[in-house]
Amino acid sequence: MPFVKLLPLLTACALPFGTATAVDWNELNDGDLSDDGNAPTFITFTEGINLIEGTMGSLGGVGPLDADVWTFTIAAGYYLTGITLASYSAPTGPHDSFMAIDDATTVNMSDPSLHLSNGLWNDSPGSTLMEILDAGPVYGGTGFDGYLGPGDYTFWVQEGSEEIQYGINFEVTAVPEPGSSLLLALAGLLLLRRKR
Ligand SMILES: [Ca+2]
Numbered sequence: 738m739p740f741v742k743l744l745p746l747l748t749a750c751a752l753p754f755g756t757a758t759a760v761d762w763n764e765l766n767d768g769d770l771s772d773d774g775n776a777p778t779f780i781t782f783t784e785g786i787n788l789i790e791g792t793m794g795s796l797g798g799v800g801p802l803d804a805d806v807w808t809f810t811i812a813a814g815y816y817l818t819g820i821t822l823a824s825y826s827a828p829t830g831p832h833d834s835f836m837a838i839d840d841a842t843t844v845n846m847s848d849p850s851l852h853l854s855n856g857l858w859n860d861s862p863g864s865t866l867m868e869i870l871d872a873g874p875v876y877g878g879t880g881f882d883g884y885l886g887p888g889d890y891t892f893w894v895q896e897g898s899e900e901i902q903y904g905i906n907f908e909v910t911a912v913p914e915p916g917s918s919l920l921l922a923l924a925g926l927l928l929l930r931r932k933r
């Protein structure tokens with residue numbers, strides 16, 4: 738069985754230990770996230786849920802548009818297994834905001850074809866941003882399939898008109914080395930299930 742096919746199972750096994758919020762980065766306490774794709778705010782992610790909470794767009798309905806850009810690192814032995822919406826509030830109801838991700842410590846804010854992926858997001862119930870990005874990119878870019886492995890990533894959220902308050906969960910999951918006892922045990926379970 739390909740190792741990649743085991744990942745969802747490994748994630749499910751890790752859930753009981755990974756549901757607590759490990760990191761909560763909130764603009765109210767920590768300041769506005771960078772407006773600059775060339776100088777993002779660096780946020781240290783750890784195993785579990787890393788929650789980013791902020792406000793973007795036209796703050797107070799006036800003034801320049803606030804972009805929020807941050808960089809994080811997925812350490813060796815870990816995967817980014819989910820990007821899900823924790824909260825989203827738009828003053829005038831359903832709305833589409835823009836997001837982009839690149840596998841670098843910067844993100845190009847003028848040429849989306851240079852992104853790993855990009856797309857539109859909103860407060861649709863159950864919307865998982867990672868699936869939207871996996872299905873994309875909508876505006877050019879290289880695209881990706883499945884979980885994102887070790888490396889640097891930069892995330893950019895942008896709203897074109899309104900003031901939007903958002904919370905986004907980034908789930909980081911440890912992946913056992915192939916050959917580890919847990920992996921072998923899981924592989925054995927799968928084989929048993931198939932034989933039944
Ligand atoms: Ca902001």
Ligand SMILES: [Ca+2]
Pocket residue numbers: 769770771772803804805806
């Ligand atoms: Ca900002």
Ligand SMILES: [Ca+2]
Pocket residue numbers: 870871872873880881882883
């Ligand atoms: Ca894809």
